Amino acid sequence: HNRAPDYALPGLPGEERHLRLELKLLAEVGIIGLPNAGKSTLISALSAARPKVADYPFTTLVPNLGVVRKPTGDGTVFADIPGLIEGAHLGAGLGHEFLRHIERTRLLLHLIDATAEDPITNYQTIQEELRAYGRGLAERPQILALNKIDAVDTERLEALATELNQLSQVPLFQISAVAQIGLDSLLQKVWESLDQLDRLPPVRNTVVSTPQ
Template sequence: MQFIDQAEIEVTAGNGGDGIVAFRREKYVPAGGPAGGNGGKGGDVIFVAVEHLQTLLDFRYAHHFHAENGKRGGPNNRTGASAQDLIIEVPCGTAVHNTETDEILGDLVKPGQVFCAAKGGKGGLGNRCFLSNHNRAPEYALPGRPGEHLNLRLELKLLAEVGIIGLPNAGKSTLISAVSAARPKIADYPFTTLVPNLGVVRKPTGDGTVFADIPGLISGAHLGTGLGHDFLRHIERTRLLLHLIDATDVDPIANYQTIQQELDAYGRGLANRPQILALNKVDAADAEEVETLAYQLSQLTQVPVFQISAVTQLGLDALLQKIWQSLDQLTSTELEMIGGL
């Protein structure tokens, strides 16, 4: 399945049905009066978040969405039928932007969450609504109002609690394949991963936690260099970042600083997101050099640095235990903040 996380579409709600001019024409009702019915309401355009979609691929070729128009009124005071709403299914985590103003109109996170993007027009009034003591036989009615029309940009941001970040070839895909059932493409060259990968990692309690492997972060990613600009948005919804650093690289500390600078330049609070650091591929590096490197990183960041090997699964149990503890602490903090409001 092709991964598409952005799409631009055009939505138009249905127009309201026209009211009509009509009079009662009954043999034994000499003064029947006006009997023109109102028009029906036009259909709304409604987005709904669903779990069975993981990409915006459906919008790759379908760009125009138009709800049905309301029906015109009928004689004998019959109101026209209102149109059915147009329901558009999107993946959970989809944000709806106004293309012209770049304003976020809706953010669909939970399954079943709905957002009305464009409201249908009201039906026009029939001539019966204009009956008065001064005008016993009105011969005019109102047309239905047009439905709203908007140009929208859909932006999918993956829903994951833990985001795995690092330079290309740091071992992110290998790690997510080692701790979950995800099977991303893995090869010994940079930019092997071209799309984010999701994997569910089971806690000791049996609950599942979603990990996301975020590809393509390099120097200048926030400006569009490499693939990072396309995928930095997927880190925004994560609660915890797992920063992987290749222990066999020439300058792992500089690599760490490069990613931090990109997070800071991108903004949206990513640089301040809680992080866990892990030196990967320690099985292929000199043990003394790894210890020295871990000490230097811990002094620089003031957080403990884990030494792991995603290939041999060395140190993964301790790393996962730290991740569970950190998520539990974040949950407790979030609950305290809610309770203090």
């Protein structure tokens, strides 16, 4: 062993490159909706995640992740996506950033506040933002959940559910994240949907360009 070397080998020029890395999958399930739809409350009810919850818009500014356990014991990552607003696809309310988070999920759980002044318009606003942003978000598998049903009378709930079922072709569930009503049946549908996605052939990713 040469412990006191008196010579050195000259090095060679190294390579340098700038890399831009992007996370491709944030979570299996993305919880989406307008601000104050109850997304953070729902992820708190389903998992051990404890995001900040308050009665004003934009409490959530970054995705909150929570692991929800299946009956088998396997964990599935849910993401509480910050609330979208009208014009999000144009960048309103950090919209581009929030929509990019949605791109990184496989299944969308669209939460609608049943106590809002116009839940139907709210639903349509989110759907339009997904369509306008493009990149396949509007075609992504989706489940609807009408939230806060414990604070709405039965007649209004029935009318909302009927109209939402006419507007969309996806499963609709009536839940209360706070009172933990309807969560078991909602989760059962989530697991079924993820199982169906697992059986689909893998999607090929095309490399558009490689940084030099």
